[in-house]
Amino acid sequence: MDAQAGMLARLFERSMGLGPEWRVEDVWFESPESGDEELHIRVGRAPGAAVACPECGARCGVYDARERTWRHLDIWQLRTVVHCRVPRADCPEHGPRTARVPWEVRPNSHFTALFEAQVLVMAMSGMAVSAISAQVRESDSRVWAMLGRAVSEAREGADYSGVTGVGIDDTARARGQRYISVMADVDGRRVVAVTEGRDRGAPGRLCDQLEARGGDRSAVAEVTRDMASSYSLGCAEAMPGAAQTVDRFHVTQLLTRALDRTRRAEAKSCEEKRRLLRGTKYVWLKRPENLTERQAAKRASLASEHLLTARACAMVEAVRAVYSCETREEEAAGLDRALSCVFCQVSLSEKSVTFFRVSPRKFFGFRHGHAASFPTCPA
Secondary structure (H helix, E strand, O other): OOHHHHHHHHHHHHOOOOOOOOOEEEEEEEEEOOOOOOOOEEEEEEOOOOOOOOOOOOOEEEEEEEEEEEEEEEOEEEEEEEEEEEEEEOOOOOOEEEOOOOOOOOOOOEOOHHHHHHHHHHHHOOOOOOHHHHHHHHHHHHHHHHHHHHHHHHHHOOOOOOOEEEEEEEEEEEOEEEEEEEEEEEEOOEEEEEEEOOOHHHHHHHHHHHHHHOOHHOOOOEEEEEOOHHHHHHHHEEEEEOOEEEEEHHHHEEEEHHHHHHHHHHOOOHHHHHHHHHHHHHHHHHOHHHOOOHHHHHHHHHHHHOOOOHHHHHHHHHHHHHOOOOOHHHHHHHHHHHHHHOOEEOOOOOOOOEEOOOOOOHHHHOOOOOEEEEHHHHH
16 A cells, blocks of 8 residues: 555544454545545455354354445545455354444444444434435435434333423424424433324323333323423323423413513504504514614613503513522522512403413412423413
8 A cells, every 4th residue: 555545544443443353455546437536445354363253252263254335434525435355253153143343333234333423413413314415425315224223222222210201392294284292301301202293192102102111101290291282181191190381482482472462552552652662573572682782772761661561571581580590499489579460461352451460379380490380371
């Protein structure tokens, strides 16, 4: 090998962790007609080295060898392919068995372990499979198959016996109202079950998968979900002993919708308030840290105008602040301060703003960090 090929061989040996039993024999470049230039690396077994049987680990002689190839991480932005005549161990107990090579995750894989690790990291970062396949220059069918095998292997070794709090939500899997329901362990921050659809029976099917891997639906003390009636009824049937909690997103959504209805109704009440509130929708709906300088100045100036919208905005921010509390005692005190006075509701038919005095403990059953319960809600 020339100097460049020798440097590549040493780089490959270190990155792949090849022991004394394996060595790089050759490195060459190819320029296929249908694509860019490729780097090819041939790995061989050191002469005279025994082969370990993959079944029992016994050191055996070589029965024969079969040619195989693997896709490796790109080196110098070149598509890299590994070649090797993989020996078969002549095991006296189990017969001829293909030896394991140090650069693959599972037998008969088309990719090296480092290549699969790169794809998994890209997928876990949120990249779409189409984008991953384009970047690694592999077909999306192969990428999907690789991800499916990785998920199956991870689920086979999963133990959900300690799951006591779960979150259930849906997400679209394709166009045309096609959804899947996902159950996550809110304490372990991991997905524990996935099923087709978002119907009333979805929570039961998710619980079946939970119990198939050591979990117990009767041990689940709390379910965090959205406000869909199908999930409400399904969770009550599948986990009757669990408290149901509405997730933080929908709590905030209800509050911001009430805030916007207050703004619109107040703007219709008189010409002076219409003038003050004109073009201020996002001045009130945005979080304070997301306001532009102009919007922050506008909100500050309107705070002295004794507007109902400003009071409603202060209540929304007070409830939002509860989610950043560090202890349950701080949360309870924050909820008392935020909700002991009023809950704002707009009656569009009467074109007025109506306030209802409610007990915060009746309206909210709060759980630290991520959700608030809605046993009842004013219409």
